[in-house]
Amino acid sequence: MRRWCAILGSSVILEARKPLVELLRTLDGVSQLIARGSPLPAFDYHCPLMSLPLAFRTELNTIPAPQRYISADPDRVAAWQVRLGEKTRPRIGIAWSGDPWNRDRLNRSTGLAAMRALFCEDFEWFSLHNDLTPIDAALLSSLDQPHHFGEEMNFVETAAVIELMDLVISVDTSIAHLAEAMGKPLWILLPFRPDWRWLVDREDSPWYPSARLFKQETRGDWAGVMNRVGQALKSRFEIP
Numbered sequence: 001m002r003r004w005c006a007i008l009g010s011s012v013i014l015e016a017r018k019p020l021v022e023l024l025r026t027l028d029g030v031s032q033l034i035a036r037g038s039p040l041p042a043f044d045y046h047c048p049l050m051s052l053p054l055a056f057r058t059e060l061n062t063i064p065a066p067q068r069y070i071s072a073d074p075d076r077v078a079a080w081q082v083r084l085g086e087k088t089r090p091r092i093g094i095a096w097s098g099d100p101w102n103r104d105r106l107n108r109s110t111g112l113a114a115m116r117a118l119f120c121e122d123f124e125w126f127s128l129h130n131d132l133t134p135i136d137a138a139l140l141s142s143l144d145q146p147h148h149f150g151e152e153m154n155f156v157e158t159a160a161v162i163e164l165m166d167l168v169i170s171v172d173t174s175i176a177h178l179a180e181a182m183g184k185p186l187w188i189l190l191p192f193r194p195d196w197r198w199l200v201d202r203e204d205s206p207w208y209p210s211a212r213l214f215k216q217e218t219r220g221d222w223a224g225v226m227n228r229v230g231q232a233l234k235s236r237f238e239i240p
Helices: 002-007 018-024 049-055 074-084 112-118 134-140 155-163 174-181 222-236
Strands: 013-016 032-035 091-095 124-127 167-171 186-190 211-215
Touching: 013 018, 018 032, 018 155, 074 155, 091 112, 091 174, 112 134, 112 222, 155 174, 167 174, 167 222, 174 186, 186 222, 211 222
Parallel strands: 013 032, 091 124, 091 167, 167 186, 186 211
Antiparallel strands: none
């Protein structure tokens, strides 16, 4: 939508949280990128991002869904490629928990223990988290996988690692949205009653063309979700 504004002749000023500014520099159609809290330049109109669909009168069949609109920094991708070494198995990036300040975090987070059911030697697993709960940190220390890089994983570094993944499996959190913005194959794990944007009775998303949705069939049943994801993994990568 910001690109449409630019095509129509507008100068688009985008205000974003400071941790996102460097990542968003690759966006097309943005004339000026401002970190939240910085002085704003003169402007004629203001619209929150979540209100843009109303302003554009967007309907289900007119949702703009580009395949890719954010790119990882090539130098960081190259550095991570060296660090991760030669790829011998499909690489899967994972995120099992959302923003600790989100009021729906517990409902939409699987926890590492539930996602552990997926870990097998047919794949190489990578945590895309930059912090962990004490419970997850204790469990992770006892596992060979996933690889975890901790506080190194700001949004720019996370994008570079995602670029090297064959698939991202994530709960409904920023990691999922970043992977989709980069056009990476994405599987999103959703609770029985997910956010309204995921709609109902479908495994795809009109916003996210590369995403596949795995929803709980009964409340709290992450085990059932992991079972379906495990079967889908074997099918996708043709593993007996």
